[in-house]
Amino acid sequence: MRLTIETMTYGPDGLARTPEGKAVFVAGGLIGDTVEARICEDGPSFSRAVVEEVLEPSPDHVQPPCPFIGICGGCPWGGLSHEAQLQAKEENLRSALARIGKFSPKEVDDLMRPIRHAKDAWGYRNKIELAPVHENGKFRLGMHGRDASQIIKVDACPLFEKKHAKAVKAVAGALGFLGNSRDLQLERVAIRSSRRTGALEVALWTPTGAFPRAQVSRVLGDAVRATSVVRVMSKGEKRARRVSGVEALAGEGSWTEKIGDETMRLSAPSFFQVNTRAAEILIDLVMEALDPQPHELGIDLYCGAGTFTLPLARRCEFVSAVESYGPAVRDLRRNLDIANITNVDVIGGDAVREFPDEDADVLVVDPPRAGLAPEAIDLIASTSARDVAYVSCDPATLARDLRRFVEEGTFRPVWATPVDLFPQTFHCETVVRLTRA
Structure with a gap:
């Protein structure tokens, strides 16, 4: 056809x-x-x-810098000019707001602001992951293909931070050598790199149990100059694996990154945006949406390791920060200590069940892809907050939730700014300012 x-x-x-x-x-x-x-x-x-x-x-x-476009699953839009990608992402958000959010063409025009992006369209990722595979009796590591059943052998990834570009081949080669002499039971391997701090971490995800710690540490130490090598142990059913512990095999045992005015330390299981420069645009937009004042109280729901908590706490009198993922809660406490910030109440637990008792003047939410539960919207509406900053990684659930806010009647969206955190892919973040209706 x-x-x-x-x-x-x-x-x-x-x-x-x-x-x-x-x-x-x-x-x-x-x-x-x-x-x-x-x-x-x-x-x-x-x-x-x-x-x-x-x-x-x-x-x-355009001619992309990677020969695996269309084969590897990492950059499905890699053959499209960045300008065309930005236009398509704006259009995807507009479409979701109209189709799912039921906003009129005029309302969409009034809401939409131009897409923002950082300078680098390649070499922006601070993290990549390698997957293990056994083929013809041989063990190797590679990247997931567009066909999910394929693992593609690559020596370098042009999306990955240039400072440690050779780390991909070095780590894959070292662990491939080891994996052909003994069963490492690797589930995945994550490599994190920072051009700002120089930190390089290799994280090995395995089940609990015996593991050749000294040998793995020695072989990886010979292959790559990592500041941290850790093993993340997990257990449970395949679809519901949970982290049972992290052990340092070499170096610092965590990864350090500078974002905005803050230095953050993160354990391997903790989420952090893969595009540091573009994540700073998110922070700027959240602060613009909230304009927090020194006498005000703030709430940060789904706060992670503190990307928005720290700058919010610098501007507010007090912040309640809620996060359900244990490793991120521990990292948040550590990052607050590093920053010498004492005006934050860290609450571990589900955002709905552990919704802060304190009221708020400003509120930021950065939920997972599924968006906000109806109960969360009701709880946010029950506060006296004047403004809400909603950070979303999915246009469909964002549009649905914005319609729910409008129907609830307490908050109305004022503007929506897409941010291209993931060039060469269809993914896009959005920051929306909602103000009290």
Whole structure:
């Protein structure tokens, strides 16, 4: 079937339409491409296809610095110019606000502000992960392919921080050598790098049990100059693994990064935005949305290790910070000590069950991809907060929650700013300012 890709979806695929108007999601197609595509799934309302040949490439096609575009799953939009990517991400947010949030075209126009981004479209990631695989009796590490069943062998990743570009090959080679002589039971390997602090951490995720600590530490020490090598032990069912402990095999036992005016120390299981420079844009937007004052009280829900808690506490009289993930709670306490910040109440637990008793003047929420539970929206509405900053990683759940706020009647969205934290992918963060209606 000959198709022309009309737009990019919130996903790796392009969207085309048949002459009859039926939607076709095309794997490997970029906006503006005319392609010969093979239908692989034909449903009643839409079809899925894969590109067999690009007949007329899009004018927005670029030559990417990686030979694995379309094979590796890390940068599905890597063949598209960054300008076209930014436009597509803005359009994805607009579409979600209209389709799911039920905002009118004028309301969407009034809400939307231009997308923000950092300078680097490549070499921005402070973290990558390698997956283990056994093939033909050999053990190796690689990156997940676009086909989830594939593990792609790579010597370098142009998305990864340039300061430690050689670490990918060195770590994969060292652990591949070890893994062919004994079973390391590796579940995944994470490498974190900072151009600002020079820190490089290698984290090995394994089940609990015996592990050749000294040998792994020695071999990795010969291969790469890491400031920290740790083992993260997990247990439980595959789909619900939980961290049971972290042990330092060499070095500091944690990773250090500078973000904004703060220095943060993070344990391997803790979440941290993979694009430090773009994460600073998020902080600036949150502070712009809230404009916190020295006499005011703040709440930070889903606060993690303190990306927003620390700058909020610098500006407020007092902050209540809620986080359910144990390693992040411990990191937050440590980061507050490092920063000598004493006006934060750290609350470990679910954001709904452990919602702070203190009232608030300003409130920031950075929930997981699933967005806010209805109960969380009700609790936020019950405060006397004048402004809320909502940080979202998913346009669909964001649009749904904004509609819920509007229907609840306490807060209304004022502006929404998309931020390109993940160039070469379809992912995008958004900061929304809500003010009391």
